[in-house]
C-alpha cells in the first residue's frame with residue numbers, strides 16, 4: 001500500500017524558492033532516504049511533513065497522526081533521566097506515569113541502555129544520548145519517523161549500532177522512516193528507496209530502489225552499489241554546496 005505524503009508541494013521563504021513541485025509517496029515498513037546538496041531544502045521538506053511549516057502551495061497528507069522527528073542533535077531535557085526523557089512524548093499523549101515509565105524502561109533496554117535508565121544527559125556519551133533520542137521517538141509508536149542526519153556526529157561503531165536500531169524498528173513495525181543523509185554508504189545500507197534532489201530549488205533528479213532486502217546488504221554489496229551511484233552525475237552533484245566554500 002502506497003501513501004502519498006506530499007502532493008506538488010512548493011515552498012518559498014519570502015522570495016527564496018526552496019521546494020519546487022515535490023510529490024512524495026511512501027510504503028509502510030520502508031526507509032526512504034533523501035539526499036541533495038546542502039541548502040537544497042531537505043530539512044524544509046521534513047518540517048513540512050512534521051507540520052512545523054506550511055507549504056506555499058500543494059498538499060501535505062492530512063492523516064499524519066503520529067509523527068516522530070529525530071534531529072541531528074539529541075535535544076534531551078538536562079533535568080530528566082534517561083527513562084524520563086524517553087517517556088516525554090507519552091506524557092504529551094496522556095499515558096499515565098506508571099505505564100509510560102514501564103514502556104520507557106522497555107525501550108531503554110531495547111536500545112542497549114538498561115544500565116543507564118537513571119542517568120542524566122550530562123552523564124551519557126554522545127552515542128548514548130542519540131539512543132535515548134531514538135527511543136523517545138520509538139516510544140510513541142510513530143507511523144512516520146523523520147530523521148534529519150541523526151547519525152552524522154557519531155563515531156563509526158556507534159553509528160552502525162544506531163543505524164541497525166532504526167532498520168530493525170522499521171522492519172518490525174508499520175513505520176515509514178524518512179532519513180535525510182549526506183552519507184551515500186549510509187543510504188545504500190539503510191534505504192529501500194533513495195531520492196536525490198537538485199540544488200535549490202529542490203527538484204527530484206534521481207531515484208534508486210534497493211534491490212536487496214536489509215539483511216543481505218553486506219559490505220561487498222554496499223561498496224559495489226556505492227561505486228555505481230557515485231558515477232551518476234546527479235548523485236555526484238548532490239555532494240556540492242549551495243554556496244561554494246573558499247578554501248584559501
Ligand SMILES: Nc1ncnc2c1ncn2[C@@H]1O[C@H](COP(=O)(O)OP(=O)(O)OP(=O)(O)O)[C@@H](O)[C@H]1O
Nearest residue numbers: 013018036037038039040041042043044045200242
Ligand atoms: N526559516 C527560514 N527562513 C528563511 N530561509 C530559510 C529558513 N529555513 C531555511 N531557509 C533557507 O532555505 C534553504 C533550504 O534550507 P534547508 O535547511 O531546508 O536545506 P537542507 O537541504 O536541509 O540543508 P543542509 O543539507 O545543509 O542541512 C536554504 O537556502 C536556507 O538558507
